Amino acid sequence: MINYLSYLIFFYCIIFSQNFVDSFINHYEKTDNYFIEFEYVSKNNNEIIFKNKGELIYSNNKYRITIDDVVFIFDGNKHYNIIKENMEVNVLKSNELSNYLIPSNLSKVIERNKNNLKVSLNEIVIISYVDNNDYEYKIEIDKNYNIVRIDQELSNTYSNSIFFNKTLFNQDLDINLFIFNKSDYDGYYINEL
Numbered sequence: 001m002i003n004y005l006s007y008l009i010f011f012y013c014i015i016f017s018q019n020f021v022d023s024f025i026n027h028y029e030k031t032d033n034y035f036i037e038f039e040y041v042s043k044n045n046n047e048i049i050f051k052n053k054g055e056l057i058y059s060n061n062k063y064r065i066t067i068d069d070v071v072f073i074f075d076g077n078k079h080y081n082i083i084k085e086n087m088e089v090n091v092l093k094s095n096e097l098s099n100y101l102i103p104s105n106l107s108k109v110i111e112r113n114k115n116n117l118k119v120s121l122n123e124i125v126i127i128s129y130v131d132n133n134d135y136e137y138k139i140e141i142d143k144n145y146n147i148v149r150i151d152q153e154l155s156n157t158y159s160n161s162i163f164f165n166k167t168l169f170n171q172d173l174d175i176n177l178f179i180f181n182k183s184d185y186d187g188y189y190i191n192e193l
Contacts, residue, residue: 008034012031020125021110021117027145028107033059033173037166038101040067045157062178063102073180074098080180091184091192100137101162103147110139124148 034058042049054067065072071082072095079092099105110117113129118127128138136153146167152160182190 001151018097018119020121021119021127024127024141024162025107025111028104029051031104031169033169034103035056035166035168035171035173036164039163039165041160041163042160043159057173057177058102059153059173059175059178061104063098064177065097065101072097073178075178075180078180082185087188088128088184089180089188089190091190093193100150100152104146106139106150 034056036058038054038056040052040054040166042051052067054065057064061074062076063072063074069084071079071080071084073078073082074095079095080097081090081092085090099109109131110127110129112129113131116129118128120128123143125141125143127141128136136151138151138153140148140150142148149164149166150162154160
């Protein structure tokens, strides 16, 4: 009887955790736009190397991320990294930061890694996995599917953490936020990588 009860609880936890992961993915597939205030912290040997505050604005697969004086724009085709201090714009085919900072992109990464996830169900749900680069991720999510924190372990000593301080869904967003207008950056060095 005790073994039967143990198996029942074990399978219930597996099914419930899988349902939560599916619901999380579905939540961000159906969400058109959101605004997030976050803090980005990098550590080496548990010492803070840098700490930056930022904002993320996402709408229909386009985004704008501002971290201090650096702006990242994805217009649906190209990624633009705008570094005001250097008067430089880098035009890229991809942006690795967007894979785990943007919840809609992160939900796609989680879906691809579904078979390798570890899920811990508590007041805060923790989803963890190891990616193809052997980086370890731990994502803390509340019961309303809001991401609270993401930890990325790059090595035994180096890690990044993102703390999601404020998340607002279904905002009225200006579409011009996601457009890179070259004339706005007159005098900037534009580097196509």
